[in-house]
Amino acid sequence: MSQSLRVFFRNDDVNELCPELRELTELCISEKVPIAHAVEPANVTRECVDWLLEKKAKHGRLVEIIQHGYDHTWHGKGEYGGDRPYETVQEEIRSGAKLMDRYFGDQWFRAMVFPFGYYNRASMKAVSDLGFLLMSCHWNPRLSRRLFYQAGRLLRQGLIRGRHASPHMNFYPGTRVLSVDTTVSYIRRYFGGHTGTESEWFDLDTLMARHEAAREHISTIGWITHHRYHTKPEHIKLIADSIAEMKRRDPEIRFLNYEEIYRERQDA
Numbered sequence: 001m002s003q004s005l006r007v008f009f010r011n012d013d014v015n016e017l018c019p020e021l022r023e024l025t026e027l028c029i030s031e032k033v034p035i036a037h038a039v040e041p042a043n044v045t046r047e048c049v050d051w052l053l054e055k056k057a058k059h060g061r062l063v064e065i066i067q068h069g070y071d072h073t074w075h076g077k078g079e080y081g082g083d084r085p086y087e088t089v090q091e092e093i094r095s096g097a098k099l100m101d102r103y104f105g106d107q108w109f110r111a112m113v114f115p116f117g118y119y120n121r122a123s124m125k126a127v128s129d130l131g132f133l134l135m136s137c138h139w140n141p142r143l144s145r146r147l148f149y150q151a152g153r154l155l156r157q158g159l160i161r162g163r164h165a166s167p168h169m170n171f172y173p174g175t176r177v178l179s180v181d182t183t184v185s186y187i188r189r190y191f192g193g194h195t196g197t198e199s200e201w202f203d204l205d206t207l208m209a210r211h212e213a214a215r216e217h218i219s220t221i222g223w224i225t226h227h228r229y230h231t232k233p234e235h236i237k238l239i240a241d242s243i244a245e246m247k248r249r250d251p252e253i254r255f256l257n258y259e260e261i262y263r264e265r266q267d268a
Contacts, residue, residue, distance in 0.1 A: 003219035004219070004252050004253075004254060005215065005219055005221070005250050005252070005253045005254065006219060006220045006221070006253075006254045006255075006256050006261065007033075007220075007221050007222070007223065007246060007253060007254070007255050007256070008034065008036065008180070008220070008221075008222050008223070008255070008256055008257060008258060008261060009028060009033055009034065009035045009036065009222070009223050009224075009225075009255070010035075010036045010038060010113070010136065010182055010222060010223070010224045010225075010258075011024060011035055011036065011037050011038065011224075011225055011226065011227050012038045012068060012113060012115075012224065012225075012226050013038070013040065013068065013072065013115075013194070013226050013227075013228065014037045014038060014039045014040065014044065014048065014052075014068065014227070015039070015040045015043040015044050015045065015048065015072075016043075016044075016045050016047075016048055017045065017047045017048040017051050018227070018228065020227040020228055020229075020230040020231070021037075021048075021227045021228075022051075023227075023230065023236055024225070024227045024230060024236065024239070025037075025055060025063065027236060027239060027240055028062065029055075029059050029062050029063070031240070031243050031255075032062065032255065033062070033243055033255040034061055034062050034063070034064055034255060034256060034257035034260075035062065035063060035064065036064040036065075036066050036109075036111075036257055036258050037052060037063070037064065037065055037066070038066050038067070038068035038113040039052070039065060039066065039067060039068055039100065039108075040068050040069065040070075040071060040072045040115075041067060041068075041069075041070060041071075041095070041096035041097075041099035041100050041103075042070050042071035042072075042095075042096065042099065043071055043072060044099075044103065049103045049104070052065055052104070053104065053107060056107050057107075061257055061259075061260065062257075064109055064257040064258060064259065065100075065104055065107060065108040065109065066108060066109055066110075066111040066112070066113060066136075066258060067096055067097060067100050067108070067110075067111065067112055067113070067132075068113045068115060069092075069093075069096065069112075069113070069114060069115040070092040070093060070095060070096040071092075071096075072115045072194055074116065074194070077116075077118050077162075078114065078115055078116035078117065078118030078119070079114065079115040079116060079118070080093075080114050080115070080118060080119045080120065080123035081114075081116070081118030081119055081120050081123075081162070082118070082120060083120070084120060084122065084123070085122060086122035086125060086126060089120075089122050089123045089126050090122075090125075090126035090129065090130070093112070093123070093126050093127060093130055094126075094130055097110075097130060097132075109133070109134075109257075109258055109259040109262075110131065110132050110133045110134070111132065111133065111134040111135065111136060111180075111258050111259075111262075112127045112132045112134070112135045112136070112177075113135070113136050113137075114135070114137065117137060117138055117164075119137070119159075119164075120159070120162070121159060124158065124159070124172065124175070124177075127175075127177060128172070128174075128175035128176070128177050132177055133176075133177065133178065133262055134177060134178045134179075134180055134258055134261075134262050135172060135177050135178075135179055135180075136179075136180050136181055136182060136222070136258070137164045137166065137179070137181050137182075138164065138166065138181050138182055138183070139166045139168045139181035139182070139183050139214070139218070139222075140166075140183070141183070141210075141213040141214045141216070141217055141218075145166075146217065148160070148163070148165055149165055149166045149167070149168070151165065152165025152166070152167065152173075153165075153167065153170075156173045156174070157173055158172045158173045158174075158179070166179065166181050167179045168180065168181045168218060168220070169218070169220055169265065178261075178262055178265055180220065180222065180258060180261055180262070181222060182222030182223065182224040183210070183211075183214045183218070183221050183222055183223070184207060184210045184211050184214065184221065184222070184223045184224070185202075185223075185224050185225070186201055186202060186207065186223070186224070186225045186235075186238065186239065186242075187199045187200070187201055187202070187225065187226065187229055188200045188201060188202050190226070190229065196229075197228050197229055197231050198229070198231070199226075199229040201229075201235060201238065203238075204238060204241050204242060204245065207238075207242055208242070208245055208246075208249075211223075211242075211246065220261060223242070225239065
């Protein structure tokens with residue numbers, strides 16, 4: 001592709017301050033790779049808030065703070081999928097944003113990540129009505145998925161039969177909310193639900209194959225992880241190795257955060 005490659009990193013389920021959160025953040029800072037921490041507003045501790053603010057004050061763009069739903073509760077199909085009504089989800093998301101304002105002031109970027117990856121039309125309308133600038137879900141390079149996304153563009157729909165028809169790097173249909181979706185997950189399977197710490201990880205070759213498959217079609221690629229599953233030294237090493245391999249393969253690669261991607265899209 002002619003466009004230079006842009007890569008962003010997102011870490012979900014930020015609530016308590018733990019060694020794994022510290023280690024992931026310090027790795028990204030040392031590599032000059034911005035990390036977007038998706039914070040659960042109703043669950044985040046004061047200790048974690050203070051630490052995030054300290055890191056952001058010291059390292060600026062390398063530590064980004066965004067909103068991850070409200071309290072990460074499962075309501076049948078994620079926190080914001082299924083048939084949850086507009087009034088309910090709007091109030092929850094609004095309450096979450098108020099908490100983010102109280103905790104982080106102007107140091108968080110108004111981006112929404114829906115817990116568990118599910119959302120419905122009411123939830124997306126609430127995000128738009130509440131003035132969020134960006135949402136992040138998922139994008140898959142498989143042909144069947146790309147055809148599905150194309151159908152969404154033709155129909156001007158971001159959801160088709162409850163499934164995310166990714167408008168990646170375009171504004172979500174009917175809104176001014178930019179869709180910037182992740183593509184590569186470090187973790188193949190999670191065990192133990194929202195409080196679990198056991199997981200099965202992809203190896204480096206598989207991760208890079210997925211990265212290259214996406215690179216054939218898009219020039220902004222998101223990598224996602226969940227810090228609490230980094231329970232072994234090889235997990236953090238895998239993240240470091242993947243960053244090194246991306247830099248080796250593409251010396252012109254640009255590691256950006258969500259706000260930078262949003263501003264570039266606005267200026268395009």
